[in-house]
Amino acid sequence: MTTHAISADAELILPAPAKLNLMLHILGRRDDGYHELQTLFQFLDHGDELGFRSREDGVIRLHTEIDGVPHDSNLIVRAARQLQRQSGTRLGADIWLNKRLPMGGGIGGGSSDAATTLLGLDHLWQLAWGEDRLAALGLGLGADVPVFVRGRAAFAEGVGEKLTPVELPEPWFLVAIPQVLVSTAEVFSDPELTRDTPPIKVRSLLEGGGRNDCQPVVEKRYSAVRNALILLNKFVPTRLTGTGACVFGSFPNRDDADKVARQLPATLPSFVAQGANVSMLHRKLQELARK
Ligand SMILES: C[C@](O)(CO)[C@H](O)COP(=O)(O)OP(=O)(O)OC[C@H]1O[C@@H](n2ccc(N)nc2=O)[C@H](O)[C@@H]1O
Ligand SMILES: Nc1ncnc2c1ncn2[C@@H]1O[C@H](COP(=O)(O)OP(=O)(O)OP(=O)(O)O)[C@@H](O)[C@H]1O
The missing domain is CATH 3.30.70.890 (GHMP kinase, C-terminal domain)
Known part of the structure; x- marks a missing residue:
C-alpha cells in the first residue's frame, strides 16, 4: 500500500475514522441479494486522513494511489463525482489521502473515506446539503457510508441504513x-x-x-x-x-x-x-x- 503525506496545498484536512461492528446479526435476504442486518456501530479514534483543495476547473483529482484500486474506482473519487454531478457545482477538487486503515478489514476504511469526502466537499463547496441528503447519496456507494456521514454510534437495521443513535461505553x-x-x-x-x-x-x-x-x-x-x-x-x-x-x-x-x-x-x-x-x-x- 502506498502512503503519502498530505500536501501543504490542502485547505481542509479531515479524519476518516474506523468503525467496529460490536455485533452483527443477519435476519434475512432481500430480493436484490442484500441482507437484512442488525448491527451495532461504534467509531474508533483511529483512521485515515484526507486533505482537500477546491479547484475552479471542475476536475476531481485524487493525488494518492492505492495499490489495486484504479483512480476512478476509488470510493473517494466516486463520492466526489456524484456530489459534484448531483449538486450541479462547477467546482472540482484536489484530494490527498493518508491511508492507515487496512483494506478489506471490516473496519470500514473505504466507506469512511467516502463519507469524509462527502462532508468535506459539502463544506468546501459551500453546498449546505446536510446529513440527510449526504447519507442518502452515500448509501448508493456502500451500505456503511450513511453511519459515517451521521457520525453517531448507532444500532443499524435494514441493510445498515436505518440508524438509531445509541450511547455506549467507550472502552x-x-x-x-x-x-x-x-x-x-x-x-x-x-x-x-x-x-x-x-x-x-x-x-x-x-x-x-x-x-x-x-x-x-x-x-x-x-x-x-x-x-x-x-x-x-x-x-x-x-x-x-x-x-x-x-x-x-x-x-x-x-x-x-x-x-x-x-x-x-x-x-x-x-x-x-x-x-x-x-x-x-x-x-x-x-x-x-x-x-
Ligand atoms: C458487513 C458490513 O461491513 C457491516 O457493517 C457492511 O454491511 C458491508 O458494507 P460494505 O462493505 O459497504 O458493503 P457493500 O459494498 O455495500 O456490499 C458489498 C457486498 O456485500 C453484500 N452485502 C452487503 C451488505 C448487506 N447488508 N448485505 C449484503 O449482502 C453484497 O453482496 C454486496 O455486493
Ligand atoms: N478509498 C478506499 N479505501 C479503501 N478501499 C477502497 C477505497 N476505494 C475503493 N476501495 C475498494 O473497496 C474495497 C473494500 O474496502 P474497505 O477498506 O472499505 O473494506 P472493509 O474494511 O471490509 O469495509 P466494510 O467494513 O465496509 O466491509 C477495497 O478492497 C478496495 O478494492
Whole structure:
C-alpha cells in the first residue's frame, strides 16, 4: 500500500475514522441479494486522513494511489463525482489521502473515506446539503457510508441504513489485523451463512449479548482469521468486526490493551484505539463550525 503525506496545498484536512461492528446479526435476504442486518456501530479514534483543495476547473483529482484500486474506482473519487454531478457545482477538487486503515478489514476504511469526502466537499463547496441528503447519496456507494456521514454510534437495521443513535461505553479496543483480504460479497453469498437470526430489541442488546453471524463462515474460510481469534481469545473475549478480517477485544484502559498488543507476534499486526460515540470527523467539523 502506498502512503503519502498530505500536501501543504490542502485547505481542509479531515479524519476518516474506523468503525467496529460490536455485533452483527443477519435476519434475512432481500430480493436484490442484500441482507437484512442488525448491527451495532461504534467509531474508533483511529483512521485515515484526507486533505482537500477546491479547484475552479471542475476536475476531481485524487493525488494518492492505492495499490489495486484504479483512480476512478476509488470510493473517494466516486463520492466526489456524484456530489459534484448531483449538486450541479462547477467546482472540482484536489484530494490527498493518508491511508492507515487496512483494506478489506471490516473496519470500514473505504466507506469512511467516502463519507469524509462527502462532508468535506459539502463544506468546501459551500453546498449546505446536510446529513440527510449526504447519507442518502452515500448509501448508493456502500451500505456503511450513511453511519459515517451521521457520525453517531448507532444500532443499524435494514441493510445498515436505518440508524438509531445509541450511547455506549467507550472502552479501549485492541484490533488485530490478520493478513488476509476478506471479500464481503463472498461471505454474504456463502450457503452456510446463518440468515435467520430473530430480530432483537436494541435495549436487550445494550444489556450485553449478541454475536457476529459472519464469524463462523469467515473462520472456516480464512485460517489467518481463525488463528487470530484463537490467539487473542487467550487474553480477552474476541470477536470479528463486519465480515473481517479484523478481530477485536475491549479493555477498561489503554495500558491493558497495549500490554496484550505487545505480546502478539509480528505476523499479526494490531493497533489500540478508544471507542467513540461521536466520530472524530464530526468532532473536527463541530470545531470548524465554532471558528
Ligand atoms: C458487513 C458490513 O461491513 C457491516 O457493517 C457492511 O454491511 C458491508 O458494507 P460494505 O462493505 O459497504 O458493503 P457493500 O459494498 O455495500 O456490499 C458489498 C457486498 O456485500 C453484500 N452485502 C452487503 C451488505 C448487506 N447488508 N448485505 C449484503 O449482502 C453484497 O453482496 C454486496 O455486493
Ligand atoms: N478509498 C478506499 N479505501 C479503501 N478501499 C477502497 C477505497 N476505494 C475503493 N476501495 C475498494 O473497496 C474495497 C473494500 O474496502 P474497505 O477498506 O472499505 O473494506 P472493509 O474494511 O471490509 O469495509 P466494510 O467494513 O465496509 O466491509 C477495497 O478492497 C478496495 O478494492
